[in-house]
Amino acid sequence: MATNDGGLSLSQQRQRAAFWFLAPMLAALFFVAAWPLLRTIWFSLTNTLLSDLYGGEFIGFDNYLSIRVLESGRVIYRGTLVDPAWWNAVWNTVRFAFVSVFFETVLGLIVALVLNAEFKGRGLVRAAILIPWAIPTIVSAKMWAWMLNDQFGIINDILLNLGLIDQKIAWTASVDTAMYAVLMVDIWKTTPFMALLILAGLQMVPRDIYEAAKLDGVNPIKVFFKITLPLIRPALAVAIIFRMLDALRIFDLVYVLTPNSAATKTMSVISRENMIDFDKFAYGAAQSTLLFAIIAIFVSLYIWLGKVDLSGEGQK
């Protein structure tokens, strides 16, 4: 071995070492990510049942869409792609993702701008906004479920006292408000994360630029839109894509805050429900494969169109 190594250049030696350093991690990721993903896709092409994982047969794309022409000439479409419940979940997820990320970005920007200013008690504010982030999602779902409780909830009490509503609202149970409840909790919980990412971008902006603008008497709002925003655009783009991906796969908050509500059921929730609760394992697998495909397409488009540099290699 030693003589062999002697024949290799230093960089070749290092590359060989790098390979062995990477191998265990790659093996682990293959085992828990790539292989299960491939199996999920395979299951989506079969009629496997939860109770009999190995009894499934290959049925092609029937879980997605099957077209059968009856003798009478009637055509019957079946499968996820013609399932209204699935399209409802797609719509819920997309609506949730765009609305929540929009508000988180705007509010996150405001919080980040506040934290970027120098004032007494800044450390305290930063500590305070870390609290929603640190609270487990399930716990925040329960906390808010209690605050949003129709009979004894504090939110209804506050709104009644302020005269904003005439009667108590069943926030999480009512079809009209369930989505607002989910959005409220998600925005509350994730704005801090957004603010911290944006703040990191803001702190990269050299202070002299602001001072120069101030000396020239440029309006602060103009400074924000003409100087700050373009400079933090890369940080903002990365933050938004991370949040977007996270929002598109949301499961836990919806599952706990508004159980079984058709108004909030997302793609992840409906997939798991079919897979585990309804014993339509393969059908659920098909839905989760579709979710994966949607997210993959979305990310590729975003990176391609926005020319976002995620790897950080370009910064070197």
Add this chain to the structure above:
Amino acid sequence: MTAQKLLTNIAFYALVVVIVVFSVFPFYYAIVTSFSTGTELFKVNYWPKVFDWGNYESVLGGRNFVRSIWNSVFIATTTVVFALFLAVTASYALARVRFRGRGLLLMMILAVSMFPQIAVLAGLFELVRFLGIFNTPYAMIMSYVIFTLPFTVWVLTTFMRDLPVEIEEAAIVDGATPWIIITKVFLPLLWPALVTTGLLAFIGAWNEFLFALTFTSSETTRTVPVAIGLLSGASQQEIPWGPIMAASVIVTVPLIILVLIFQRKIVAGLTAGGVKG
């Protein structure tokens, strides 16, 4: 001019107060609720009026919740140790060695951490059943690798990239092998990064819900989020809000204390990773 400045200042501090109140109030209210029992629970109290440890006693007195805490501690700790162990060497290779396909590999690792977990659920379920670890902590330990490992690799890579080249060059000149460089040169410098990354991965594993919900079937094997999510009262209609809030406070207070202690490091780690913990 000064009047306008005063006004701006007042508006600014008002905004600061609003931000702080919004952030802190829900948890504050959970604490207030957790100390109320009986009829007191169903009155809206803005300030703590009673201090009744009854909810805490009922949560900690039942054996299953304590059991859940231990399950979560065991699962999260094991997952983090395993992920850090694999990530240190891998991130050295990714940060310090130039090789073809490195950028692509980094993107793939990032892609895995951003995976919709539901997409692997069916395959993992089969794997868990096949290995005979359904309803055991090992099902969670195995499946949590999917988000802790990419995250730790990613963050440690960005940390390692920033270490000065000179240290490594000196070691190479002295004839140190890559393994020696990692263990003797980089590891001592990496401790702060390891603590931060480990803590963030720990929080991620501690909070995970989907896998823990799917891969457990009995109350004794539940993790904390599943236990709280499924905590139910004597009847379907009666939701035990008091104990739920007490349980929530119990599992959240340690997290908040940890986060506040490691505040600066966590912010650095989060922004380096850009991944939700």
